[in-house]
Structure formats: C-alpha cells, structure tokens
Amino acid sequence: MKYSILVNEGPYTHQASDTAYQFTKAALEKGHEIFRVFFYHDGVNNATRLAVPPQDDRNITQRWSELGAQHNLDMVVCIAAAQRRGLLDEDEAKRQGKDANNIAPGFRISGLGQLIEAGIQADRLVLFGD
Amino acid sequence: MAKLHTVNKSPFERDALEACLRLAKKGSAVLLIEDGIYGAMSGTAISDKVKQAMSDVSFYVLGPDVAARGMKEDKIIDGFKIVDYNGFVDLTTEYDGVHAWL
Numbered sequence: 462m463k464y465s466i467l468v469n470e471g472p473y474t475h476q477a478s479d480t481a482y483q484f485t486k487a488a489l490e491k492g493h494e495i496f497r498v499f500f501y502h503d504g505v506n507n508a509t510r511l512a513v514p515p516q517d518d519r520n521i522t523q524r525w526s527e528l529g530a531q532h533n534l535d536m537v538v539c540i541a542a543a544q545r546r547g548l549l550d551e552d553e554a555k556r557q558g559k560d561a562n563n564i565a566p567g568f569r570i571s572g573l574g575q576l577i578e579a580g581i582q583a584d585r586l587v588l589f590g591d
Numbered sequence: 592m593a594k595l596h597t598v599n600k601s602p603f604e605r606d607a608l609e610a611c612l613r614l615a616k617k618g619s620a621v622l623l624i625e626d627g628i629y630g631a632m633s634g635t636a637i638s639d640k641v642k643q644a645m646s647d648v649s650f651y652v653l654g655p656d657v658a659a660r661g662m663k664e665d666k667i668i669d670g671f672k673i674v675d676y677n678g679f680v681d682l683t684t685e686y687d688g689v690h691a692w693l
Contacts, residue, residue, distance in 0.1 A: 462684050469693075476625040476656075477599065483655075487676035585683050588691040589599075 463494045465579035469590030471503035472521035473514070478507050481589035482524055489532050497535045497579040498525075500568070503591070505543045508536070510565035522565045529567035536568045537575045593618040595686035599625040599693065602637045607692040609637070612644045620649040620686055622679065628656045633668045645670050653679060 466485050470477035485495055500507055507522055514520050529536050538548060544557070550570050554562040564570065580586045596615055602608040608630045611621060621644075623631050630637060631652040641650065654673040657664060664673060674682065683689050 464683075475599075480599070480624060483676045484679060488680045491677060491680055493680065585689055587683060587689050588693075590691065590693045 462585060463496050463583045464488055465496045465583035465586045466498040467576065467579075467586060467588045467590075468498065468500050468504040468507060469502045469588065471506035472512070474503065475591060477589040477591060478504070478521055479519075481587075482521070482528065484587065484589070485534075486528060489528075495532065495534055496583045497537055497575065498529075499537050499539070499576045499579055500542075501539045501576065502542055503546070505538045505546055505548050508538045508543075508565050508568040509548055509563045511563045526565050526567040534567070537579075538564070538568050538570045539576070540570050540572050543570055592616070592687050593620070595619070595682050595689045596621045597689060597691045598623050598627040598630065599691070601626040601629040603629060603635075609640065611692045612640060612648070615644070615648050617647040620651060620682060622651040622653065622674070622682060624653040624656055624679070626660075628652050628660065628662065631657070631667050631671050632662065633666055638668055641668060642670070651678070651682060 466481055468478055468481045472478045489495060507525060512522055549559055549562045550564040551562050553570060596611050598608045598611055600607045615621060630641060650671045651674050652667060652671050654675050
C-alpha cells in the first residue's frame, strides 16, 4: 500500500514525531511504499540540523535523515511554516538575505501543494500531531 | 466506509476520545496511542463509556506506549486488542482510512 505521512508536531514535544517515525519504519519494513513525509506547523522543527540533543537521548532529526537516506524518502518541509520558525535551506537563506541555513540532509523545502498531492497519490494519509 | 480512528491524548486531559466515541460509526475501530492509552485502563472515570462503545466499535491499544508509561497490561479493559507498530500499520490497511483525533 502507498502511504503519505503528515507530521504536525515538533521534536521532543509530546510523542507525535516519534510515533510517526516508528510507524513509517514499520510500514517500510512490511514492504509498503512511503510516497512522502510532509512536515507542517511545528513539525518543520524536525528538520533542523542545528539541534544537539543529549548523547543518551534519541536524535530525532538524525533518525529521520538516516531513514530517509536508507529508503530514499521524499521528506518535505512546508515553506510558510518553515519561514515563520527560522528554518531555511541554502536557496531560501540567500533569497531572504540570511547569513546561514539549517536544514538537515534529506529534507527539502516546498509548498502546501506537495501535501495535497501526497493526499491524492497515497492510499492512506496518516496524521501525527499535537 | 469503516475508518480507523487514532486517539493520542489522555481522556483526562482532552475530550478527543469522547468526541471520537460519539461520532465513530458502527464497524469502525479506535486505536489508542501515546497518552491516549490511559483510555484503555479499567476502573477509571471513562472506562464505562468505552465498554459501552465496544458493542459497535473495535478497540485497540498500542502496547509499546502502555509499557513506556509503566502501565500493566492486566489493567486494560477486557475486549481491547494490544498491537505493536506492525499491528498499527496492518490496521491502517484493514480499514478504509485513518482519522487522527488530536
């Protein structure tokens, strides 16, 4: 089956980002296809590469990046939600005149149309949020 | 159109579970995850309401989230099925869609 995953909660908030990760991992291990993982609202904070969680804690962003690399996942961050929260890739940093970018490997910034398409193309859109 | 409903908040924090039980159609399923697992415990203020809904709706609870909170499986209301993340994925295939009550 083809899935799209929507993550609306930031990392280390409650548990939504962790549940989304565990669900995505289980679905992939069962042989399902993940069409896209879309990060929206505070969920965009899952994509910052500047977070440094304690070493004995899980690194949520790195975990997503690794799963994404392993399975060639399309991990999309909502541009409007990202701009509000200070999450930029190289192009956006340049466009907005900022001196740095902070997006982690495997994530890309794009628009809400990507969420609509994810809902249309997938058999199931599964939401994890706050 | 039998749906899988997920509830991830404690029934003692928000009314998501009660709203879900009020609106879930006959033949659908409810999966309690994260803090939602407290709704699966027996002897609470909401357990009678959950038991009543069992005639129309199937109930599941995510085992890893029960264990993560130190809750005992023998406290879970009879009739609940305990699933892991693989079981969660399977449920999303068995029902026509997933609705998350946040």
